[in-house]
Amino acid sequence: MAILDDLQLSRREVMATGAAAGVVSAPGLADAAPEHAAPSIMTVSFTVNGQRQTLELDTRTTLLDALREHLKLTGSKKGCDHGQCGACTVIVDGRRINSCLSLAVMHEGDEVTTIEGLGTPEKLHPLQAAFVKHDGYQCGYCTPGQICSAKAVLDEIKAGVPSHVTADLNARIQFSEDELRERMSGNICRCGAYSNIVEAVAEVAGKSA
Numbered sequence: 318m319a320i321l322d323d324l325q326l327s328r329r330e331v332m333a334t335g336a337a338a339g340v341v342s343a344p345g346l347a348d349a350a351p352e353h354a355a356p357s358i359m360t361v362s363f364t365v366n367g368q369r370q371t372l373e374l375d376t377r378t379t380l381l382d383a384l385r386e387h388l389k390l391t392g393s394k395k396g397c398d399h400g401q402c403g404a405c406t407v408i409v410d411g412r413r414i415n416s417c418l419s420l421a422v423m424h425e426g427d428e429v430t431t432i433e434g435l436g437t438p439e440k441l442h443p444l445q446a447a448f449v450k451h452d453g454y455q456c457g458y459c460t461p462g463q464i465c466s467a468k469a470v471l472d473e474i475k476a477g478v479p480s481h482v483t484a485d486l487n488a489r490i491q492f493s494e495d496e497l498r499e500r501m502s503g504n505i506c507r508c509g510a511y512s513n514i515v516e517a518v519a520e521v522a523g524k525s526a
């Protein structure tokens with residue numbers, strides 16, 4: 318019993334012993350902690366809304382952050398920052414992309430169009446005018462992305478790019494509400510202005526929704 322008593326350690330001693338053992342059994346643990354590497358900086362040049370821009374950027378900067386934080390083009394919105402809402406949609410070399418999912422330094426030499434490049438308050442793009450006319454928004458947060466996306470959708474249909482709901486791949490693709498809703502399903506509107514958005518885009522497409 319005396320031996321057992323000798324072996325019994327207080328809780329505090331056990332904790333202290335364990336901690337010491339942990340330190341001993343993990344040599345160099347502190348050394349292994351990742352050091353914060355200096356950011357890697359690169360120069361990138363691209364054209365935004367017709368203007369050549371050259372930026373020195375941390376290579377981790379998304380195109381969305383380059384536009385919003387560095388060029389102060391805040392029309393493109395950050396809704397989710399991981400490709401789920403479409404609020405950040407811009408057009409790059411004629412194709413719409415989620416700018417939050419793309420690194421700015423990947424766009425050397427590209428032509429980027431944001432909502433600011435589509436129209437101005439004095440001279441709205443036909444889609445912008447149609448959104449106003451048809452009340453295609455409520456809070457407006459998703460609207461720049463919706464309009465950039467709609468512009469690219471109309472170009473895609475004109476160019477014969479099929480969608481998941483295109484029935485006949487050999488026939489000329491026609492604008493339809495189904496085509497539009499499918500193609501714009503990546504642009505979420507929390508206010509639920511979808512039916513008015515469809516009416517606005519349909520009017521510009523020369524069709525009725």
Ligand code: FES
Binds near residue numbers: 395404416
């Ligand atoms: S902010 Fe890019 S998809 Fe939501």
Ligand code: FES
Binds near residue numbers: 453458459506510
């Ligand atoms: S208008 Fe509010 S999220 Fe679309």
